[in-house]
Amino acid sequence: MQINIDTNSGFCFGVVNAIETAERYLENHDELYCLGDIVHNNMEVERLEKMGLKTITHDDLAQMKNATVLLRAHGEPPSTYETAVKNNITLVDASCPVVLRLQNRVLKGWENIRKMNGQLVIYGKEGHAEVLGLDGQTDGNAIVVGSIADLDKIDFTRPIELFTQTTKGKEGFAAIIKAIEQRIEAEGTEIPFIVNDSLCGAVSNRAPQMREFSAKNDVIVFVSGQKSSNGKYLYSVCQEINKRSYFVSSPDEIDPSWFSAETNSVGVCGATSTPMWLMENVAKKVEEITSTN
Ligand code: SF4
Structure with missing residues (x-):
């Protein structure tokens, strides 16, 4: 057989970069704090923990002072950077460049759509680290939808700008776009609906x-x-x-x-x-x- x-x-290049950054740091240091699991794989986390990686939460970060903390590929909201400055924490930022670019697009998208009294919608998993980082660009004003069942959170009489978490599937994203279009049509109003395909090619x-x-x-x-x-x-x-x-x-x-x-x-x-x-x-x-x- x-x-x-x-x-x-x-591993995609974003995860490779985060892990190699941690490994390089731990070659010369005994420990490194990582904000959240460095990768969503317990066995890889355990391997890195044996080398000195220590996983912490956002609550831990708020209590820490004068430490060095790695930011993983998922990216972080602005509040994390503010906490680091306040607590004299040195950040080793391994946020994936694809996510950082998306954060910037969400920030600009929010500036644009809020001027139109619109809503910024993220197709993604509520509470997922990347989604929290994206929502942070809107000061927590984004509407997160995980499935068509969540679309009731949206007001279909006001402009909508849509983004997606990088790791969602193409088919699910296409279904959400179609369902939003149908709901707008059913409402009978002509509102701007801006779609940003922010899926990661990896x-x-x-x-x-x-x-x-x-x-x-x-x-x-x-x-x-x-x-x-x-x-x-x-x-x-x-x-x-x-x-x-x-x-x-x-x-x-x-x-x-x-x-x-x-x-x-x-x-x-x-x-x-x-x-x-x-x-x-x-x-x-x-x-x-x-x-x-
Ligand atoms: S955005 Fe793409 S390359 Fe970056 S960490 Fe996510 S899946 Fe990997």
Whole structure:
């Protein structure tokens, strides 16, 4: 039986940059605080914690003084930078450049739409770190919608400017745009509706590759942390194509019943927050299981 690891899976450049920044710092220092999980993958967080990384919360940050704190790829709202200045905290800013550019676009979008008595809407996960950073550009005035069911939060008689969290799926974003257009039409008013496609190519470009990979293998083992947004999206892409797709966060979660004597190939793939070493460990475990089956 063949076990294939998807070479297109694994960390995106934003996550690579954050992790390498932490590793470089820890080569010369005993510890580094990180505001929130550096990556939505517990096993990678544990590896870095062994090197001296200490994960803290925003409440911890508010209490700290004279420390050095890493900002991860998701980006932070302006209030975090203000707290750092107030508490004499040195920031090692590993915010992804794609997210920083988006924050700037949201800031400008908000300045524009508020002049029109409009609303800035973010298609994303309420409470997600990146969404909090984007909402911070609007002083907390953004309307966050996670699904079509949330659209009642929007006033369809006032102008709307729409952005999306970088890691959402193209299909979900298209569905939200269509649903908003329908609601505006139903209202019967002519209002400006400005759509900003702010999806990150590092995630959305993976979907077609993942479809192809899922079709080529009999069974798919998708590796990701439970908290990863892009992990949820990319796993749904695998499931769409291959019904024998399974989600695991670690090699221990692999169930031998997923593989049968007729299974000729198993594909191992993952999210932009999944380390390659973890996918390799999963592939090894699949090999152990299938060789004794
Ligand atoms: S998914 Fe895109 S925006 Fe998010 S960290 Fe990776 S490269 Fe940056």
